[in-house]
Amino acid sequence: MKILIIEDEVNLANSIEEYLEEEGHICELAYDFKQAKEKIDSHAYESIVVDINLPDGSGLDLISYIKEKNISNGIIIISARNSLENRIEGLEIGADSYLTKPFHLSELNAQLKSINRRINFSGNNEIIFKEIRLLPDEFKVFIHEKELILTSKEYDLLQFFIANKNKVITKTGLAEHLWGDYMDSADSFDFIYTHIKNLRKKLISASCSDYIKTVYRVGYKFEAEKV
């Protein structure tokens, strides 16, 4: 996708750009309201990641502006403020989701993937990776076109992995994705191990290759086999 990243903190903007470009997206950056507006006026972007707190204006106004121009693209708000009013306002004026800083880039990535499916494959919402086919609207998985029954958390895990394939994801990142802020418990770390073990078992028993690789003492990586 072609993505516009609007963030006044240069370091953060660069990190996001680097991460997303590795995913195969084409990214452009804008560091303030004025720059952002110029870019929106001159180019078409499929997705826009916008920080609300810009030095010379509010990201929310930018979103309203974008919605006025009726460009069909996805909008993700990133903000340091976790205020409920901001969140509601943002979603009401048309953003697809609201992430509070600091957020996991893997989470941002997964959200963008979902926007991508909405924009570019509308009507055909499915995720295909080799022999695995996911139907996100129905939470169904098919391996070699044969349905595999997974628990909701296992499905969640698989979809998250595929969305972030070839990326190292820490245990924290996984736990936070699955359980929100419950994840600060020692149980959940052990529990991730159990979930992954079960998922692996089920995939293998459905004759699926094992793409889930353990990164020693760090986390996991869903690796597409090297061709």
Add this chain to the structure above:
Amino acid sequence: MKLLTKTSLNFLSISLFVFLVGIFLFYFLLRVQVNKNINVELDKRKNNIIESITSAHIGNALPPNQNERIELTKITNASYPDLYFSDTVIFDHNVSKFTPYRQLGFIATVGDEKFYIQIFKSLEETDNLIIRIFLIMTILVILVILTLLIMNNFTSRFAWKVFYDTIEKLSSYDVTNKTELALKHSDVKEFEDLNLAVQRMTNKIENDYINLKEFTENASHEIQTPLAIINSKMEVLLQSGDLSDKQLKSVADTYDASNRLSRLNKALLLLTKIENRQFPESTSVSPELIINKQLELLEDLIQSKNITIEVHKTEDCILLINPYLADILFSNLIKNAIRHNINKGKLIIDISKDSLIISNTGINQELQEEKLFKRFYKSSESSESLGLGLSIVQKIAEVYHYSISYQYNQSLHSIGVHFNTTGKTSSANK
């Protein structure tokens, strides 16, 4: 008591006292004066009588024009008191009752004959006069007092109106409410001064409050941004294939630590915001819904620990509370109950109109109640937790005047939230 009542009572009691003392003094003085007058009159008459007797040279003849009572006795020796005033009571045949008289007895010498003469003056009219004067005075004084009282009352009510208005506005003052105080003006200097001082004070309070709010929000922004940078850099670094296992682990640890820092920051910020009453909006909330949602989210964890869940509901529970805070309050309690639970443990939820109690199996000994809600207190079980969950629960409860209780009974730890403050108040509520 009310100010008006107090001043009125003071006024009344003092004037009554003065009035009573005064009226008795008045009566006494009046009587003394009247007596003096009567004495003078009797004296004059005595002189008249003596003159007319001596000029007439007749002992027995009584001077004419005597319509007053008079008694004359010839005496031989001078053993009678001379010039002696006294009061006596004589039966008056005209009115058929005993009437008070003042009498003067004196000795008159005519030639070489001595006579003892007694003259009398009826006190009846003067007594009546005194009483009438007394009554009129009393009525007058009472009228004056009453009139003053009513007038005082009336004007005070008017003058104090602004003051009462200020009191009313102050008692409904809420700094989180953005409306103006709008105190009235008065031509009484003291009330104007009061209102000025109050206005100044509330302005300062509002400014401080706004500054505090801005500070907490800005602090969040300032801290989260560098943390976001750290996180993102670390996450990107993790993807690098050039790192050794050891280096990768360092990066992962840094990433996790920075995550923890940011969660800590968010939680502390939340505590501060709650304390600053930055969540005034309340709606109707059902704690049951929040709890069910949380149980669903943590479903797999509950299953893996083989925890059995029991819900006992006696009545529906609806609370008027900020929905965001309600979510945090009840989710934290459930998370806590699962986190500290044992394998094959129990989780019991009791819901009623006035309280919500969550009980769980856990450590086999009673926890120290005072420490339980303190910030950063963690039982040894989960050292990864922030230790702020229950502190936040307590803080939210404080704002809405719920009371929190802790009990350890039959190997169940129970934490209860009581909504109409009829529950046991925990000593941890500080």
